[in-house]
Amino acid sequence: MPESGIETPTADSLRSWLIDCVATHLERPADTIDTSLPLSEYGLDSLYVLAVAAELEDHLDISLDPTVMWDTPTIDALSEALVQELARSA
Template identity: 35%
Template structure:
């Protein structure tokens, strides 16, 4: 991977007030991971496990917190283990919240 200079942090907010789409989440995560690893965006393949890209456990924990803020829903610190790629995480988080899933009224807030 080629190192690139990083001049500013990736913005935490997405443009819309609606829950982010899978594509918006994927694009945001690609930028965030590229910045975190100091590599070109083109070197971050959304279908390669984040651990293989070089994301360590502390960065994965930070990512889960950022994703919680972006999606306004609880995100497990283990999300990188449960959904190892950017594509898998974005698809999971763009889906219905487990708390809102029918048949689980005890989980609803």
């Protein structure tokens, strides 16, 4: 069971979790994060986003290849990819 208490994360719930997570790292308000922009646009460099992947793994209690952050570089694309990944590992 995921530690977050979310029973089955949806693309929407993942998106809002990611927005909060990214906003915390960037120390800026969540409503200034555009989910269609690559995270690198916000200065989250290629190694830093791998740490975000580790947080995602802990949040969802699944094992991810951290390079998912490179292959799906926007919050929108990442949320969709994670939903598929969760469906596969369910």
